[in-house]
Amino acid sequence: MEEPTGKPLSISEAAQYLGVSTATLRRWHNVGSFMATFVSPGGHRYYSRADLDKKTKGIFRLAKEWASAKEPFLPEEEFYCGTSDRFKTRHERMAHEIDTHASWKNIGSLLSSAAGEIGNNSFDHNLGNWPDVPGAFFAYDLGKRVIVLADRGVGILATLRLIRPKLRSDEEALRVAFTEIVTSRATEHRGNGLKFVKEALMHAGADLTFQTGDAVLEIRKGRSGFTIKKADDPIRGCTSLIKF
Amino acid sequence: MNISMMKFGSVLTSRQSGKESYAAFLPTLAGMDKNEKVLVDFTGVSVFSPSWGDEFLTPLQKRFGERLTLKNISNPSVHLTMVMLERINHAPFKTAA
Numbered sequence A: 001m002e003e004p005t006g007k008p009l010s011i012s013e014a015a016q017y018l019g020v021s022t023a024t025l026r027r028w029h030n031v032g033s034f035m036a037t038f039v040s041p042g043g044h045r046y047y048s049r050a051d052l053d054k055k056t057k058g059i060f061r062l063a064k065e066w067a068s069a070k071e072p073f074l075p076e077e078e079f080y081c082g083t084s085d086r087f088k089t090r091h092e093r094m095a096h097e098i099d100t101h102a103s104w105k106n107i108g109s110l111l112s113s114a115a116g117e118i119g120n121n122s123f124d125h126n127l128g129n130w131p132d133v134p135g136a137f138f139a140y141d142l143g144k145r146v147i148v149l150a151d152r153g154v155g156i157l158a159t160l161r162l163i164r165p166k167l168r169s170d171e172e173a174l175r176v177a178f179t180e181i182v183t184s185r186a187t188e189h190r191g192n193g194l195k196f197v198k199e200a201l202m203h204a205g206a207d208l209t210f211q212t213g214d215a216v217l218e219i220r221k222g223r224s225g226f227t228i229k230k231a232d233d234p235i236r237g238c239t240s241l242i243k244f
Numbered sequence B: 001m002n003i004s005m006m007k008f009g010s011v012l013t014s015r016q017s018g019k020e021s022y023a024a025f026l027p028t029l030a031g032m033d034k035n036e037k038v039l040v041d042f043t044g045v046s047v048f049s050p051s052w053g054d055e056f057l058t059p060l061q062k063r064f065g066e067r068l069t070l071k072n073i074s075n076p077s078v079h080l081t082m083v084m085l086e087r088i089n090h091a092p093f094k095t096a097a
Helices: A011-018 A022-031 A049-057 A059-068 A084-099 A108-126 A155-161 A170-179 A193-204 B015-030 B050-067 B076-089
Strands: A045-047 A136-141 A146-151 A207-212 A215-219 A227-230 A238-243 B002-004 B038-041 B068-071 B094-096
Touching: A011 A022, A011 A045, A011 A049, A022 A045, A045 A049, A049 A059, A059 A136, A059 A146, A059 A238, A084 A108, A084 A136, A108 A136, A108 A146, A108 A193, A108 A238, A108 B015, A108 B050, A108 B076, A155 A170, A155 A207, A170 A193, A170 A207, A170 A215, A170 A227, A193 A207, A193 A215, A193 B050, A193 B076, B015 B050, B038 B050, B050 B068, B050 B076
Parallel strands: B002 B038, B038 B068, B068 B094
Antiparallel strands: A136 A146, A146 A238, A207 A215, A207 A238, A215 A227
């Protein structure tokens, strides 16, 4: 696996990376539209590769690229939760940031809870079975009102087949995961998180685009239920885009 | 007995954390009187989920049945989690304002 490139870029390197002038980068920094990742005590501006990629591609595209890559690689450190503890820490940070927005008072807990269920699912259903890169991609941009999660796990179909061996397709698995109450053993209720996600996001008036395998489920604000369609780029694990 | 959920954290979402919290609380439950009631108070909890709740509330419900009451469940994620667990377990929770 390739290591993420962690060394920050100088302003001239960042300008070259983005294809803009250093003057433009300085202006963006000064008006606050795209700030340097950090400024050295001497006043030099530095940019992380993650911030630059976020600027050029958007976090959902980064997540999809990572989840669908034939050759596995580690995502940028900023977006990568290799363990459930790391996900917990970052998820709590997001929940607290959402909490500070008074206008999201009625939807914040539902958004954070839904994101928590999706992220925790990645770990709960893949622990000890990660096909290659363990863990989850987790990024959010509250300014743009998006939350993105992804994993390179075994996917919903393989997970649900453990308790529903007759499931045949990703589409069928998605439908079960988002609608049916699943119980594998009397004391085991795993597999019901996505039904909660659906209801939480519908209550919050949020959109969800959720892909596993070659099936994409879409929940859209103001529409009842969900739709499932074939994906352009099949993946093995899952990707989620929450827009609110 | 009153159980203040806030003491376990304000963001309670992972199954693992719910399981650990219940295990840590078992010794406290062991010291209860035979017919004592259990009041679970959600004041101060900002994010709750069925995964955490299933590891903590479901065993409490099985153990205490009618003696268990949930209180201050107005947070949307707490309320929706409660509804979801009731559907999964086919057992309604008693609630108090």
